Amino acid sequence: MRLFRFSLFACLLAAGFLMTQIATGDDIADRAKKLHFSSIVLDTHDDTTQRFFTKGFDIGKRNPDGHIDIPRMREGGMNAIFFSIWIDGRIMGPPAVQKALDQIDAVHENVIKYSKDMVFCRTAEEVRRAHAQGKIAALIGVEGGHMIGNDIRVLRMFGDLGVRYMTLTHFYNDEWADSSTAKPEHNGLTDFGKDVVREMNRQGIMVDISHVSDKTFYDALEVSKAPLIASHSSCRALCNHVRDMSDDMIKALAAKGGVIQINYEKSFIDQAYKDAQEKLSGGVVEMMDSLRKVCGDDQECTERKMAEIEKQAVADGKLPHVSWERIIDHIDHVVKLVGPDHVGLGSDFDGATMPEGMDDCTHLPRITDALMRKGYKDEDIRKILGGNLLRVMEANERVSREMQASQ
Numbered sequence: 001m002r003l004f005r006f007s008l009f010a011c012l013l014a015a016g017f018l019m020t021q022i023a024t025g026d027d028i029a030d031r032a033k034k035l036h037f038s039s040i041v042l043d044t045h046d047d048t049t050q051r052f053f054t055k056g057f058d059i060g061k062r063n064p065d066g067h068i069d070i071p072r073m074r075e076g077g078m079n080a081i082f083f084s085i086w087i088d089g090r091i092m093g094p095p096a097v098q099k100a101l102d103q104i105d106a107v108h109e110n111v112i113k114y115s116k117d118m119v120f121c122r123t124a125e126e127v128r129r130a131h132a133q134g135k136i137a138a139l140i141g142v143e144g145g146h147m148i149g150n151d152i153r154v155l156r157m158f159g160d161l162g163v164r165y166m167t168l169t170h171f172y173n174d175e176w177a178d179s180s181t182a183k184p185e186h187n188g189l190t191d192f193g194k195d196v197v198r199e200m201n202r203q204g205i206m207v208d209i210s211h212v213s214d215k216t217f218y219d220a221l222e223v224s225k226a227p228l229i230a231s232h233s234s235c236r237a238l239c240n241h242v243r244d245m246s247d248d249m250i251k252a253l254a255a256k257g258g259v260i261q262i263n264y265e266k267s268f269i270d271q272a273y274k275d276a277q278e279k280l281s282g283g284v285v286e287m288m289d290s291l292r293k294v295c296g297d298d299q300e301c302t303e304r305k306m307a308e309i310e311k312q313a314v315a316d317g318k319l320p321h322v323s324w325e326r327i328i329d330h331i332d333h334v335v336k337l338v339g340p341d342h343v344g345l346g347s348d349f350d351g352a353t354m355p356e357g358m359d360d361c362t363h364l365p366r367i368t369d370a371l372m373r374k375g376y377k378d379e380d381i382r383k384i385l386g387g388n389l390l391r392v393m394e395a396n397e398r399v400s401r402e403m404q405a406s407q
């Protein structure tokens with residue numbers, strides 16, 4: 001999500017709740033451990049890339065804060081990660097392209113630096129090979145179509161650099177697509193926006209509809225020749241947030257073979273938390289705007305102010321507890337709606353506020369354990385952990401090959 005640097009906010013909340021927190025020891029059944037640690041556990045949305053630019057962060061070492069690093073990924077059995085490339089949605093044109101390239105480079109450099117543990121992957125087959133070699137598969141997703149600078153050639157360049165999905169918008173509208181959190185300007189996708197989707201198909205870059213308006217989603221679904229993904233969204237039926245997907249949207253996504261990757265952000269998975277947070281802030285974009293008036297582009301100031309607001313909310317008991325089990329509720333909702341082939345994991349680690357009990361990626365085995373306890377079949381759990389996303393990736397690779405061959 002990358003609204004604000006949520007890690008500090010999450011820490012404060014966690015500290016506030018510490019006294020009443022439920023058991024922290026993960027009591028995972030042996031059978032669940034066996035399944036989890038032999039599966040491809042793929043997370044489609046992690047804002048860890050931003051941390052590469054933070055002083056003192058080293059992905060190769062265990063960090064006291066944040067949600068992701070190699071030691072904790074090993075501990076949680078998370079062996080495939082999409083590093084998100086993100087910049088503020090109001091930065092447009094060449095500066096947006098430049099900043100995106102800086103981040104893409106940082107991912108590649110970190111993978112090279114820790115090549116003993118990580119390997120860069122461009123295809124589903126490469127992810128499977130990485131897993132067979134005991135390595136973490138590193139992939140790239142761009143979060144926001146504004147980063148192509150309105151130039152379709154940049155999109156092709158992104159494809160060459162290994163970008164494997166692009167979210168069509170972030171919190172603000174692009175010049176060619178409407179976002180779910182901004183006033184509609186384009187009635188969904190413009191003609192150029194539709195060309196972007198077609199070119200993404202041709203490049204084998206999955207079309208990611210997280211963050212976009214409902215109309216943009218339906219436009220993209222109609223234009224795309226390949227199945228779509230929602231890299232980090234949850235279910236509106238359980239938490240009525242514009243960033244989540246309605247049942248109709250999930251059904252339409254699934255009917256075309258796509259997958260929704262569940263976001264763990266508290267305000268996307270829990271209605272009571274979302275309502276309480278909105279009462280406090282007036283909504284995420286409003287909160288960001290008001291903080292920006294005070295802090296300008298000073299990220300540290302924004303974090304500090306954000307933390308102050310949260311600290312006060314915790315002290316006043318204005319924000320309710322949210323358990324990690326809400327994640328399971330969202331997965332189960334999708335399974336009940338469209339079956340086990342269309343849901344996966346898109347945590348938003350290092351970019352969102354994690355529910356209690358999912359404080360970082362070390363707790364991921366809980367998901368496998370909970371699904372097993374619900375009676376899910378092993379093969380379905382493996383699909384949810386990563387198989388479904390790999391299937392969609394392969395379908396996109398196929399469409400790309402066909403489009404390039406027919407030219």
Ligand SMILES: [Zn+2]
Pocket residue numbers: 001002143211232
């Ligand atoms: Zn996001």
